[in-house]
Amino acid sequence: MFSKNIIFKNFKSKIDKKQKIDLENILKKENLIKKYPLLKSLTSQYEYSYNKKNIKNIKKFSSFNLIGMGGSTLGAEAIYDFLNHKIKKKFTFFNNLQNEKISKSKNKKVNLVVSKSGNTIETISNFNLILKKQNKNKNVIITEKKNSYLFKLAKKLKAEIFEHKNYIGGRYSVLSEVGMLPAELMGLHENKFKRYNNLLKNNLFVNLLIENVAFIYKSVKKNKKNSIILNYDKKSENLFKWYQQLTAESLGKQYKGLFPTISTMPKDNHSMLQFYLDGSRDNFFTFFIVRDKNPIKLDKNNLFDQFSVLKNKNLFKVLQAQKDATENVFNRKKIPYRTFEVLNRNEETLGELFCFFILETILLSRLLKLNPFNQPSVELIKKETRKILF
Ligand code: PA5
Numbered sequence: 001m002f003s004k005n006i007i008f009k010n011f012k013s014k015i016d017k018k019q020k021i022d023l024e025n026i027l028k029k030e031n032l033i034k035k036y037p038l039l040k041s042l043t044s045q046y047e048y049s050y051n052k053k054n055i056k057n058i059k060k061f062s063s064f065n066l067i068g069m070g071g072s073t074l075g076a077e078a079i080y081d082f083l084n085h086k087i088k089k090k091f092t093f094f095n096n097l098q099n100e101k102i103s104k105s106k107n108k109k110v111n112l113v114v115s116k117s118g119n120t121i122e123t124i125s126n127f128n129l130i131l132k133k134q135n136k137n138k139n140v141i142i143t144e145k146k147n148s149y150l151f152k153l154a155k156k157l158k159a160e161i162f163e164h165k166n167y168i169g170g171r172y173s174v175l176s177e178v179g180m181l182p183a184e185l186m187g188l189h190e191n192k193f194k195r196y197n198n199l200l201k202n203n204l205f206v207n208l209l210i211e212n213v214a215f216i217y218k219s220v221k222k223n224k225k226n227s228i229i230l231n232y233d234k235k236s237e238n239l240f241k242w243y244q245q246l247t248a249e250s251l252g253k254q255y256k257g258l259f260p261t262i263s264t265m266p267k268d269n270h271s272m273l274q275f276y277l278d279g280s281r282d283n284f285f286t287f288f289i290v291r292d293k294n295p296i297k298l299d300k301n302n303l304f305d306q307f308s309v310l311k312n313k314n315l316f317k318v319l320q321a322q323k324d325a326t327e328n329v330f331n332r333k334k335i336p337y338r339t340f341e342v343l344n345r346n347e348e349t350l351g352e353l354f355c356f357f358i359l360e361t362i363l364l365s366r367l368l369k370l371n372p373f374n375q376p377s378v379e380l381i382k383k384e385t386r387k388i389l390f
Contacts, residue, residue, distance in 0.1 A: 002205040002356075003195075005349040009339040011284070015214035023210040023363055027200070036362060038168045041176040042196035042355050048177050049163035058140055058160070059185055061110045065130055065137070066182060067094040068114035069122050070245055070378075071170025072142075075179035075354070078239040080186060082350050087186045094126040102133045109137045112185075114178055116164045118148025121385060127153075142177055169373050171246045174354055183347075193351035209356065212338060213363040216284065219336065220258060220368070224282045227260045230268075232289040232323055233342075237262070239350070240288070243357050250361045250372035257368075266322045273326070277333060285330065285337035289323050290345055292316040 002008050026032070033039045040046045066076055073095045080091050111130055115123045127150075130137070139159035143150050144166050154161050168176045180190040199205045216227070227247065229240045244260040251257040263272050276283065295314035303311050310318070330337050342349055365372035 002199070002202065002208055003348070003352055005342065005344045005346070006352060007339075007341040007343065008208055009341075010208055010211050011215040011336050011338050013215055013218075013336060015211055016218060019214040019217055019367065020210055022367065023213055026363060026366060027206055027210065027359075032200075038172045038176075039196065039358075041165075041168060041173070042194060042351075042358065044191050044194040044197070046176065046194070048180065049165070050177060050181065054160075055181065055184060058110055058138065061108070061138070061185075062088075063090045063092075063105075063107055063109040064182075064185060065092050065094060065109055065111045065134075066114070067111060067123055067126050067130065069095060069120050070249075071173055072114040072116065072120075072123070072178060074171075074238065074242040074245055075174025076182035078174070078236075078242045079179060079183050079188070079350060081235045081238045082345065083186075083188060083347065084235060085345070086188060089186050091182070091186065094130070097122045098126045098129060102129050105134050105137075109134060110185075111137045111139045112142070112182065113139065113150065113154075113159075114142045114164070115148075115150050116144055116166075116168075116170050116173070118143040118146070118150035119382075121382070121389075124149060124153075131157075140181075142181065169375075171242075171249055172358060172373070174242065175351070188347055192347035193354070195348060195351040195355050199352060199355055209359060209363070213360055213367070215336070216258070216360070216364060217367045219284050220256075220364075224284055224336075225257070225259050226283040227258045227286065228276065228283050229260070229262045229286045229288060230265050230323075230326070230337075231262055232265045232287070232319055234264075235345075236288060236290065237264070239353065246357060246361055249375045249378065251364055251368060251370060253370055253374075253376065256370060258364075265326075266319065269322065269326070277329065277335070281335075283335075285335065287323060287327060287337055287339040288342075289320065289340070290342040292319075293345075 066073055073093055077093055077095065080087065111127065113123065113127050139154070139157050140162070141150060141154040141159050142162045142164050143154070144164050162177055162181065164178065165176060173179065175193055180193070183190050183193065229243070231237065231240055240262045244262060247258050247260040295316035297312055297314045298310050300311040327337065327339065362372055
């Protein structure tokens with residue numbers, strides 16, 4: 001357990017002492033925020049480029065279009081789904097090249113366009129189509145302060161512009177204005193997400209993180225590079241899409257890295273599990289489950305013979321039994337895994353998970369000797385596309 005919100009069971013395996021010491025030195029002796037300024041956004045000391053007063057008008061709206069790609073939207077999507085029970089506002093995400101008709105809308109909405117570079121072709125195209133169909137919407141743009149296409153367009157439209165800090169890369173931006181402005185507009189409390197200071201003061205958390213990173217590094221060194229998420233919580237799918245992007249773009253370079261993939265459980269018991277148990281052994285696993293406070297109960301009728309034990313049982317009990325059973329078999333087959341069991345679905349929990357995975361990625365990049373903040377091959381495709389189109 002690293003907080004009252006999450007029970008964490010670490011990988012069971014001995015780890016290399018040297019890696020442990022290296023990681024301890026980074027976490028306990030270095031001034032991490034000075035070295036990695038983006039980490040400031042994980043604390044409540046971070047200063048946003050907007051203040052409560054200048055978003056008051058935007059907060060009055062009830063419908064929002066969030067337009068952006070990759071790191072510019074995935075964090076907000078993760079928040080919207082994970083905390084959906086607390087959210088009364090309607091968000092529509094435009095997160096891929098939109099090849100469907102955008103409908104006209106009677107209500108005036110807010111277009112929230114997020115792009116650090118201000119030149120991403122999918123974002124510009126989607127925004128263009130929305131402007132045509134929903135021309136009364138209020139436009140709010142989060143972008144770097146530089147003469148990009150989006151910046152010029154924002155000026156032309158007299159849109160509200162908030163700065164995307166240039167030292168915070170897209171996939172690390174969830175706790176900056178990129179994820180926290182949407183969270184505020186959803187009616188959530190941004191300060192509750194900021195768990196960095198509490199977690200780093202917690203020795204148990206720090207030790208679990210170190211052992212976890214040392215295990216993953218050892219695994220990658222042995223060519224076990226597939227990080228497979230066994231996700232038992234539908235509302236966390238976007239959280240793991242966020243994790244997938246964070247890991248793949250940060251560590252997939254110089255022929256190194258992890259291959260993050262997501263399995264939907266228990267559906268994949270009937271599809272992928274055979275391979276996970278008996279197929280090639282180049283994987284390590286993450287079980288992820290969230291305790292359901294209001295689970296649906298099965299009916300007492302039409303359940304007989306051996307199925308009569310399910311009378312009035314709730315579906316979460318069934319789900320948990322399936323997860324526990326899978327862990328038991330993994331133990332018997334000595335397949336490496338860690339488990340997150342979330343007890344409370346709230347801002348604090350999500351903030352802790354964001355913080356855990358961001359630190360995990362940065363620490364792995366140190367051991368793998370990689371720059372986690374660039375994405376040379378993403379840029380390559382952007383350039384090649386421009387060569388063809390422009
Ligand atoms: O994490 C990243 O850096 C990328 O996924 C970007 O977020 C994505 O390519 C979109 O770029 P931009 O925010 O410049 O539109």
